[in-house]
Amino acid sequence: MKTDNKTLIEIKRLHEQYVKEVEFSGIKPLSIEIYKSHSKNFVRWIHGDFVPGGKLKKTMEDNILKEQNQAV
Template identity: 60%
Template structure:
């Protein structure tokens, strides 16, 4: 984890608030999904569960 537990708890609380705002916005479904996916991936990165471009690296390694 890239932060302490107290901060991570607050980040998750804020993520929930952000998700609620996105879902109640007038964004088109695809745009809303992009906003949510990137926010969730950022939180996963903080937790050490996500590597940006990780899937792309695995795919390119499989092609080698």
């Protein structure tokens, strides 16, 4: 976790408020989803539950291991 519990609770509360404002902002549905998912990932990162590019890195590592095993 990148911060203390009290601060994280406040960040989550503010994030809920942000999501509501985004949903009622009048922007296009795809933009709403992008705003929501990116901000959610930021909150997850603060909590220690998200690594930017983590899924991509995992996929690349899996592919390298697969290639190494095929070469043997």
